[in-house]
Amino acid sequence: MKVTVDEEKCCGAGQCVLLAPEVFDQRDEDGIVILLDDGPAPALHPAVREAASVCPAAAIALSEDA
Template structure:
């Protein structure tokens, strides 16, 4: 699985960071999300799926490879 983030769509709500802090962070200057781990392990996928579901901008995708 690969995490994709559409940065221009991100509204800097930080929900992804709260759902999956090992996978997402936010830039200090504007709060836009960044992906820390594009290929998270199985133990992190529940948090990533939650981040995808609660992202207010629908800026996150989880892609099967």
């Protein structure tokens, strides 16, 4: 799995951080997503998929090819 985020789309809701804190964080000043791991371990894939699906701004993109 390859994870990418679009900081321009991010609205700072923070659902990704709650669901997969090993993969996502937020900037202190504005809450915009910070990608900590663009190739998470397989054990984290379900949480990352859920984070992408619930992102209100659709700022998280996943590629299952990587």
